[in-house]
Amino acid sequence: MHCITGFPKSFLLSFVLCLLIGTAIAQETSFGRISQSDSMKIEALLKQMTVDEKSGQLSMFASDWGVTGPTQNSAYKKFIRDGKAGAILNANTVDSVKSLQRVAVEESRLKIPLLFGFDVIHGYRTVFPIPLGQAASWDLDAIEKAEQVAAMEASAEGINWTFAPMVDIARDPRWGRVSEGAGEDTWLGCQIAKARVRGFQGKGFADGRHILACAKHFAAYGAPVAGRDYNVVDISPLSLYEYYLPTYEACVNAGVATVMTSFNEINGIPSTSNHWLLTDILRRDWGFTGFVVTDYTAINELLSHGVAADLKSAAELALNAGVDMDMMGGAFLEHIPGLLKDNKVSLSAIDESVRRILRLKIQLGLFDDPYRYCNKQREQTEIMTKESLDFARKLVSESCVLLKNNNHTLPVPSTVKTLAVIGPLANAREEMQGNWSAAGEAKKCVTLLDGIRNKCGGSVRVVYRKGCNINDNELSGIDSAVQLARQADYVILALGESGEMTGEAASKSNLDLPGVQNQLAEAVIKAGKPAAVVLFNGRPLTISGLNEIAPAILEAWFGGTQAGNGIADVLFGDVNPSGKITMSFPRNTGQIPVFYNSKNTGRPVRPDEPDEKYVSRYLDCPNTPLYPFGYGLSYTNFRYSGITTVVSGNTITVTSDVTNTGDRDGEEIVQLYIQDKVGSITRPLKELKGFKKLLIRKGKTIKVSFTLTSRDLSFYHPDLKKYWEPGEFNAFVGGNSEEVISASFKL
Secondary structure (H helix, E strand, O other): OOOOOOOOHHHHHHHHHHHHHOOOOOEEEOOEEEOHHHHHHHHHHHHHOOHHHHHHHOEEEEOOOOOOOOOOOOOHHHHHHOOOOOEEEOOOOHHHHHHHHHHHHHHOOOOOOOEEEEOOOOEOOOEOOOHHHHHOOOOHHHHHHHHHHHHHHHHHOOOOEEOOOEOOOOOOOOOHHHHHOOOOOHHHHHHHHHHHHHHHHOOOOOOOOOOEOEEEEEOOOOOOHHHOOOOOEOOOHHHHHHHHOHHHHHHHHOOOOEEEEOOOEEOOEEHHHOHHHHHHHHHHHOOOOOEEEOOOOOOOOHHHHOOOOOHHHHHHHHHHHOOOEEEOOOHHHHHHHHHHHOOOOOHHHHHHHHHHHHHHHHHOOOOOOOOOOOOHHHHHHOOOOHHHHHHHHHHHHHHOEEEEEHHHOOOOOOOOOEEEEEOOOOOOHHHOOOOOOOOOOHHHOOOHHHHHHHHHOOOOEEEEEOOOOOOOOOOOOHHHHHHHHHHOOEEEEEEEOOHHHOOOOOOOOOOOOOOOHHHHHHHHHOOOOOEEEEEEOOOOOOOHHHHHHOOEEEEOOOOOOOHHHHHHHHHOOOOOOOOOOOOOEOOOHHHOOOOOOOEOOOOOOEOOEOOOOOOOOOOOOOOOOOEOOOOOEOOOOEEEEEEEEEEEOOEEEEEEEEEEOOOOOEEEEEEEEEEEOOOOOOOEOOEEEEEEEEEEOOOOEEEEEEEEEHHHHOEEOOOOOEEOOOOEEEEEEEOOOOOEEEEEEEO
16 A cells, blocks of 8 residues: 555545445556556545535646746645645746645645646757657657657656647648647648657656646647637538547547647637537547646636636536636636535536546656655756757757758858858847747757857858848848858858747738848848858748748758757758658748648649639649648759559558669658548548658668558548548659659559
C-alpha cells in the first residue's frame, strides 16, 4: 500500500475501510493502469471531500507570473490553502512551484497536491523552431526528441503538464495560430501529433522527466471563418470527420492524458458546452479516459456566445457536456455547489470528473512525493545542456526550406571576402524565439548575424545594416543599406515578421512582408550583388513580388535559441537543406484558402485549355499556390522515374526510383499520394499517404517502396462511417504535391 503522509486520521480510516470492502477496482486508462489500491485511495479521498473541495479540484487558476487572457482570481494562494484549486497555471522554477505545492500539501485540509501547467509549445528553456517549422523537417524522430527535451527541462522546474500539442489542421494562413500546428494535411498531422505526445509523455511518468500532454483545441479550431482567431467554425460533418477530427483521435490513440476544448462553435454549439464532442465522440467513440480542460475562461465566454444567460448556466452546460476542469473562469468553483443543490448537475458527474484528475495526479507520483518535480539539482544540470543546444541547432537546419535558388546562389561561395548582412531580422534577438516561447530567454538566442559571424570567424569580413524596421514606413535607412551592399561581394537579406505577429490573437488580412521591407529588398537586390533572402515568419506569406526579384530564398521560420547557428549551417553549405513546407504559400490573400488536397468541380481548369473562361478559375491569378504543399529545394537535384504498382490481395506496393543527379549528397523527402478516381462521393485530387526521408549520395539511385492496404484507401461517407470502395486509383510519387510521376492500379 502507498503511504500518504500528512493526511488526517479520518481519511486514513476511510481508506482502510475501502480496502476492506473492496469498493474500487483496478482501472485501465489511456495513459496507463490505475492499480486497485490507487483506485481505492481515490474513493477514500472522495468520501472525505466537501462539494466545495470537489469543485476546487475541477478549477485551475493562474499565478501572478503571467497570463494569456483576462486576469482573474488573484487570490489563488487562498484558494490553494482552502482546497479550492486543483491546478495552477503559469508558475515555474523550483522555488516558486515548491512554495505553492507546500501550501497545498501542508496547509490545506486534505493535502491534495496540485498540477502545474505551462504552455510548453516548442521548447521550454531551450527553444526549438516553431511547430510549423519543425513539421517542415518531416523528421518524426527529431520532433519527438524535441518534446522529450522540452519535457525534461520543464519537469526540472516544477512543470508537470503542458498545453500541447496543438493539432488543429489549418488551411488559412491568415489565422495566426498556424505557427503552432503541423500545417494543412491531416495524414501528416496525425503522424506528428502522435510523435509529440510520445515525446512529452514517454512510456510513463516514473522517471519524473515526462509530463502530461494536452491535445488542443478540440475541435476544428483551425478552421475559423475568415481566418479570424476565436471566430465561429462553419463546417460540414463530412469535412469535420475526414479532415479535422483525425488528429485529435490520433492523440487519444497515442495515450494523451488531457484534451482542451476549443473557443469556437460547431453547428451552433460552442465546444465547451458540446456534449456530442466531449462525451459522445471523445469518450464513447474514441475511449478517451483522461480529463478535459477548457481553454482560458472558455466557460465564461458561453455568455458571449449566447448559449448561457449567466455564469451559473454556463457552468451547468460545461459540466454536463463533459468538461472536467475550468481554466481561470472560476465558474465551477462558484456555481457547482448551487447547481448540485438545484439538481442541475449530478454528484456522480462531479465525482467522476474529480476521479479523472486524481488519477493523473497519482500517475504522476504526486501523492507519493508532491515535490518530485521540484529538484534543484536537475534545475541546475538538465537545462540548456550542450547536448540539447547541439540538437536544437540541428533541428533548425532541418526545418529550413529552400524556396528558390537561381544559378546556385546558395550556398555562399567560399570566394566571398566581404559579406553584407542586411535587414530588420538580421540582429533581432527578441524575435528569434517566435511566439509561445515558454521560459526561453531572448538574451540567450543566437541571431542570424551572430550565426554568420560564428561561422565565418575571421576569414570573411561581415558587415551589417538594419535597413528598416520590421513594421513601419520609415525609409531613411535604405540608402545606407544599398551602399553597404555595393561594397560587399555577397548579400544576405533578413526579412519577415516579428514574433508577436503570429500565434494567438494574431490574425492578419494582409500577408505581405510588413512595413517597407519589400522596398528594402528591391533596392538592395538592384545593387547587383549575389543576394539570398532569409525569411523569419510563423505562417506562409504572400511573397510573389519578392519571389520575382530575389535570386534565392531560404524559409527559416522562427528557429529559437540556436536559430542563427542552424541557419548559418545551411547558408554556408555545411548542411544541405532538406525541409519541405507543410502549408501551401498563396500567391495573394485572395486565393486563401489554397491547399493541395482540393477537389475537382464540374468545370475544372484543364491543362490543355488554360485560357478557357467558363471554368473554376480566377481571371487575374492561377489557381495554384506560389509554393505547393511538400515543396522544398536542395543544393543537389533529384530525378524520379520508373514508378510501378503491384496489387496482392488487399495490399498495394508502390515503387519508384529516385536518383541524385547533382554533385552533392542530399536528403530527399519522397512523398506518396493517392487519388481515388471514381467514388460514391467526390474525392480529393491527391491525398498524402506516406513519405520517406532518405539520404541519397551524389550520382546514386535508390529504389523506394511504399506499402498500402485497402484501409489506407478508406474515407468517410455521408453516414459518417469510414470504409473503402473498390475501383481504380492513381498513385503519385514525387518531391512535392505538384511535381510527381504516376501509375494506376485497381483494387
